[in-house]
Amino acid sequence: MAQQEIRAQIGVYGLGTMGSALALNLADHGFDVAVSNREADWIDAFLPEAAGLSGNVTGHADLADFVAAIASPRTILFMIPSTKPMDMMIDAITPLLSDGDTIIDGGNADFNDTRRRSAALEGTGIHFVGMGVSGGEEGARNGPSMMVGGSDHSWAQLKPMAEAIAAKFHGDPCVAHLGPDGAGHFVKTVHNGIEYADMQMIAEVYGLMRDQAGMDAGQIGQVFDGWREGPVASYLIDITAKALASTDAGTGQPIVDVIRDQAGQKGTGRWTLIEALKMGQSASTIEAAVGARGWSSEGDVRRAAQALLDPATQPADIPGTDDMENALLAARILGHAQGFRVLSAASAEFNWDLDLARIAEIWRAGCIIRSALLDEFAGAVRAGLPHGHLILAPAMRTRLTAALPGLRRVVAAAALSGQPVPALSAALAWHDTMALGRGTANMIQAQRDYFGAHGFERMDQDGAHHGDWLR
Numbered sequence: 001m002a003q004q005e006i007r008a009q010i011g012v013y014g015l016g017t018m019g020s021a022l023a024l025n026l027a028d029h030g031f032d033v034a035v036s037n038r039e040a041d042w043i044d045a046f047l048p049e050a051a052g053l054s055g056n057v058t059g060h061a062d063l064a065d066f067v068a069a070i071a072s073p074r075t076i077l078f079m080i081p082s083t084k085p086m087d088m089m090i091d092a093i094t095p096l097l098s099d100g101d102t103i104i105d106g107g108n109a110d111f112n113d114t115r116r117r118s119a120a121l122e123g124t125g126i127h128f129v130g131m132g133v134s135g136g137e138e139g140a141r142n143g144p145s146m147m148v149g150g151s152d153h154s155w156a157q158l159k160p161m162a163e164a165i166a167a168k169f170h171g172d173p174c175v176a177h178l179g180p181d182g183a184g185h186f187v188k189t190v191h192n193g194i195e196y197a198d199m200q201m202i203a204e205v206y207g208l209m210r211d212q213a214g215m216d217a218g219q220i221g222q223v224f225d226g227w228r229e230g231p232v233a234s235y236l237i238d239i240t241a242k243a244l245a246s247t248d249a250g251t252g253q254p255i256v257d258v259i260r261d262q263a264g265q266k267g268t269g270r271w272t273l274i275e276a277l278k279m280g281q282s283a284s285t286i287e288a289a290v291g292a293r294g295w296s297s298e299g300d301v302r303r304a305a306q307a308l309l310d311p312a313t314q315p316a317d318i319p320g321t322d323d324m325e326n327a328l329l330a331a332r333i334l335g336h337a338q339g340f341r342v343l344s345a346a347s348a349e350f351n352w353d354l355d356l357a358r359i360a361e362i363w364r365a366g367c368i369i370r371s372a373l374l375d376e377f378a379g380a381v382r383a384g385l386p387h388g389h390l391i392l393a394p395a396m397r398t399r400l401t402a403a404l405p406g407l408r409r410v411v412a413a414a415a416l417s418g419q420p421v422p423a424l425s426a427a428l429a430w431h432d433t434m435a436l437g438r439g440t441a442n443m444i445q446a447q448r449d450y451f452g453a454h455g456f457e458r459m460d461q462d463g464a465h466h467g468d469w470l471r
């Protein structure tokens with residue numbers, strides 16, 4: 001067969017961490033892959049890695065050659081920054097494409113951009129897919145979780161390849177077509193928001209052990225190692241245990257002890273919040289996590305403030321590690337419940353008809369937030385959420401009743417001893433807000449009516465009312 005007759009089933013553009021791993025995963029599963037990259041050197045460096053895999057991998061420095069190497073209708077996956085570079089690449093590649101071809105943005109995109117790009121290509125015959133990919137480099141290489149938004153036509157093209165390379169939970173591929181345009185990227189954004197909250201909660205418990213219980217990294221690592229099999233078992237607990245056991249080659253110290261306490265962020269956590277707030281939702285655990293990353297960047301101020309601020313700490317019994325495990329368990333349920341609530345609101349807002357149970361199912365393996373609890377979440381969502389809330393599902397109520405005492409003791413001890421636990425506190429405060437039939441918003445309404453004549457509803461009469469305020 002002549003060389004030009006061999007056409008790849010998929011093109012992968014962008015051979016960075018994620019693109020190269022996904023291309024290798026595809027080739028490992030027998031798919032023929034055409035690859036390209038802005039800097040051609042990366043293509044030459046990449047191709048030897050793909051040698052010997054079952055699929056044929058060809059490299060193409062020229063964009064037109066890359067497109068020509070892919071069988072029609074084409075499926076082209078971009079793993080590049082989903083910001084300006086994605087717009088530039090859409091502009092560059094679109095004139096080379098034909099009716100029925102699909103461009104996939106597999107990066108972490110703001111779903112508003114995905115909707116804009118989908119709308120711009122509407123009617124051109126070219127389809128646009130926003131696909132969230134989770135699992136980091138290792139997941140991309142060996143089985144990620146993927147959240148797809150786009151047309152049925154594109155999904156039909158992509159499905160066999162996506163299902164083959166996805167992580168499997170008891171044989172079920174962790175990938176699904178979740179809706180049109182921005183649905184996949186929105187779900188990935190909320191996944192990352194939950195990821196932020198979970199990471200922050202773990203960091204807070206680590207802080208209690210380090211700063212209040214006086215444990216060193218090795219000792220804390222052993223506690224997390226012991227949690228790898230229990231109810232809080234998760235990928236993030238796993239890597240926390242491994243990170244705590246890792247040593248810095250240069251100094252011989254635990255590596256966590258030489259890392260500056262300043263967290264980076266690329267936007268997905270913040271986007272979750274922005275979208276939640278726009279829809280009148282509060283994802284307070286995620287907000288606490290995003291805020292904590294923000295405050296962490298003010299290291300110089302915090303070091304100066306430590307000498308100036310008196311925390312007026314009070315004696316506290318530092319809870320044992322069983323309480324801390326329960327605190328993480330309860331807070332993880334509450335954090336996920338907020339995430340699912342945001343998804344549910346977005347589904348209604350954008351008419352996506354998101355299948356929340358399927359979303360929970362495709363998060364059971366491959367993704368960063370995979371955990372022992374996710375199968376329980378999936379079961380609870382599939383059974384139907386009372387009043388639309390995960391925390392009201394019978395299995396979750398049972399779990400919360402057992403774990404909340406630990407969360408309360410941890411938050412109380414942290415407050416007394418001056419240890420910041422913003423995400424754990426936010427989780428508890430949200431639980432208690434939801435558990436209080438008569439809250440305190442009557443006072444907010446009184447104040448609003450007092451200063452602004454905004455009116456209020458009464459419990460005993462219909463209609464809008466004003467108070468006879470003393471002035």
Ligand SMILES: NC(=O)C1=CN([C@@H]2O[C@H](COP(=O)(O)OP(=O)(O)OC[C@H]3O[C@@H](n4cnc5c(N)ncnc54)[C@H](OP(=O)(O)O)[C@@H]3O)[C@@H](O)[C@H]2O)C=CC1
Nearest residue numbers: 014015016017018019038039079080081082085107108136
């Ligand atoms: N790393 C992770 O854990 C995860 C990342 N993602 C997302 O995947 C995408 C890729 O991330 P990752 O692989 O980590 O990033 P890398 O930095 O490893 O690679 C970035 C890739 O984008 C290319 N690129 C950058 N700018 C441009 C441009 N202007 N035009 C064309 N190509 C460009 C780079 O090409 P060049 O070699 O020429 O610089 C390179 O191939 C991002 O959207 C990221 O958010 C999603 C899930 C997890």
Ligand SMILES: O=C(CO)[C@H](O)[C@H](O)COP(=O)(O)O
Nearest residue numbers: 108134135265266267268368
């Ligand atoms: O999508 C991911 C994991 O799911 C990426 O690793 C992402 O970069 C994580 O977000 P941030 O860099 O803001 O911590």
